[in-house]
Amino acid sequence: xxxxxxxxxxxxxxxxxxxxxxxxxxxxxxxxxxxxxxxxxxxxxxxxxxxxxxxxxxxxxxxxxxxxxxxxxxxxxxxxxxxxxxxxxxxxxxxxxxxxxxxxxxxxxxxxxxxxxxxxxxxxxxxxxxxxxxxxxxxxxxxxxxxxxxxxxxxxxxxxxxxxxxxxxxxxxxxxxxxxxxxxxxxxxxxxxxxxxxxxxxxxxxxxxxxxxxxxxxxxxxxxxxxxxxxxxxxxxxxxxxxxxxxxxxxxxxxxxxxxxxxxxxxxxxxxxxxxxxxxxxxxxxxxxxxxxxxxxxxxxxxxxxxxxxxxxxxxxxxxxxxxxxxxxxxxxxxxxxxxxxxxxxxxxxxxxx
Numbered sequence: 223x224x225x226x227x228x229x230x231x232x233x234x235x236x237x238x239x240x241x242x243x244x245x246x247x248x249x250x251x252x253x254x255x256x257x258x259x260x261x262x263x264x265x266x267x268x269x270x271x272x273x274x275x276x277x278x279x280x281x282x283x284x285x286x287x288x289x290x291x292x293x294x295x296x297x298x299x300x301x302x303x304x305x306x307x308x309x310x311x312x313x314x315x316x317x318x319x320x321x322x323x324x325x326x327x328x329x330x331x332x333x334x335x336x337x338x339x340x341x342x343x344x345x346x347x348x349x350x351x352x353x354x355x356x357x358x359x360x361x362x363x364x365x366x367x368x369x370x371x372x373x374x375x376x377x378x379x380x381x382x383x384x385x386x387x388x389x390x391x392x393x394x395x396x397x398x399x400x401x402x403x404x405x406x407x408x409x410x411x412x413x414x415x416x417x418x419x420x421x422x423x424x425x426x427x428x429x430x431x432x433x434x435x436x437x438x439x440x441x442x443x444x445x446x447x448x449x450x451x452x453x454x455x456x457x458x459x460x461x462x463x464x465x466x467x468x469x470x471x472x473x474x475x476x477x478x479x480x481x482x483x484x485x486x487x488x489x490x491x492x493x494x495x496x497x498x499x500x501x502x503x504x505x506x507x508x509x510x511x512x513x514x515x516x517x518x519x520x521x522x523x524x525x526x527x528x529x530x531x532x533x534x535x536x537x538x539x540x541x542x543x544x545x546x547x548x549x550x551x552x553x554x555x556x557x558x559x560x561x562x563x564x565x566x567x568x569x570x571x572x573x574x575x576x
Contacts, residue, residue: 231506268303292435292436295339299343299350381461385489392489434458466500
C-alpha cells in the first residue's frame with residue numbers, strides 16, 4: 223500500500239528533478255489549521271522535525287495557523303521530537319464534560335499549551351537561530367470581537383456572506399497578524415492583496431499569540447489585547463489562512479507543506495465554496511506531502527480525526543481511535559524518509575489538482 227502522496231508545483235518539481243529531495247532546497251514550511259486532523263501527520267512531523275531538517279545550518283521559516291502553530295511551537299524547541307510527542311499525547315487524550323462551555327475548552331487549551339511549552343519552550347522558540355517560528359492570528363474588527371455567542375454568530379454569518387462574494391471582503395471583518403521570530407526577515411505576499419501585519423514574538427506574548435491562533439470562534443474564548451500588538455480581540459488564524467494562499471520571501475527556496483488533503487482551502491469560510499481554490503502561483507514552489515486515499519481508508523472509520531469526533535464518540539472510543547491514528551502515522555514518516563533516498567522520486571510526484 224502506498225501511504226504517502228507527494229504533490230509539487232512546476233518550479234518545485236523542476237528543482238527536485240535536477241537535485242533530488244534534500245532539506246537545503248527549502249526555506250519555508252507550512253502548517254495548516256485543522257485541529258485533530260493533525261494526528262494523521264504526527265509521525266511525519268516526528269521524522270521531519272528530528273531527522274530531515276536535523277543539522278540544518280541556514281534558517282528555515284515555519285509558518286503555522288491554529289494546529290499548525292502549535293506543531294511549529296514544538297519544532298522550534300531544542301528537542302522537537304520530545305515536544306511533538308508531548309503535544310500528540312496530551313491533545314489526543316483530551317476529555318470534556320458532556321456540554322463543555324467555551325471557558326472549559328479554553329482552560330483545557332491553556333493547560334495543553336503550558337505542558338507543551340514546559341519551563342524553557344518560550345525561550346527556546348524565541349532564541350532559535352535556525353528554526354524561525356511564525357504564528358498566524360486573526361484580529362477581529364466586527365461583531366466577532368465580542369465574546370457574546372449571539373453577537374459572534376451574527377458576525378460570523380456576515381463574514382461568511384461577504385467572503386462568499388469576494389475573498390478580499392474578509393478584510394472588512396478581520397486583519398491578518400503574524401507573530402514572528404525576532405530575527406526573521408520573512409516577507410508574506412497575498413495574491414488577493416490582503417495586508418499582513420507583523421509583531422515580534424517575545425517572552426510576554428508568545429503564549430498569548432499561540433493560544434489566539436487556535437481560538438476557534440464560539441468554541442474557544444478569544445485572546446484580548448496581546449502584548450506588543452494593537453488592542454483588540456484575536457482569534458483563530460485559520461479564519462483567514464486555513465490552508466494558505468500566500469507566497470513568501472525574500473529567500474528563493476521552496477516551501478515544504480505536510481498536509482491532510484491534496485486540495486488546500488484558502489480560508490475557513492471557503493470550506494463550503496467548492497470553486498474557491500488557491501492561486502496556482504501560491505503553490506508554484508511548494509512540495510506537499512499528503513496521506514494517500516488508500517492509507518486514510520485503512521484507518522479506523524475510514525477517515526482522519528476531526529473535531530466532530532468529540533460529539534459523535536464516547537471519550538474512550540475517541541481516544542482509542544486517535545491513539546491508533548497517531549501510531550499508524552509513523553508509516554508516513556517512514557515512507558517520507560524512504561522517498562528522500564529514492565533516485566526516481568521526481569517520477570513519483572504528482573502535479574497539483576487545482
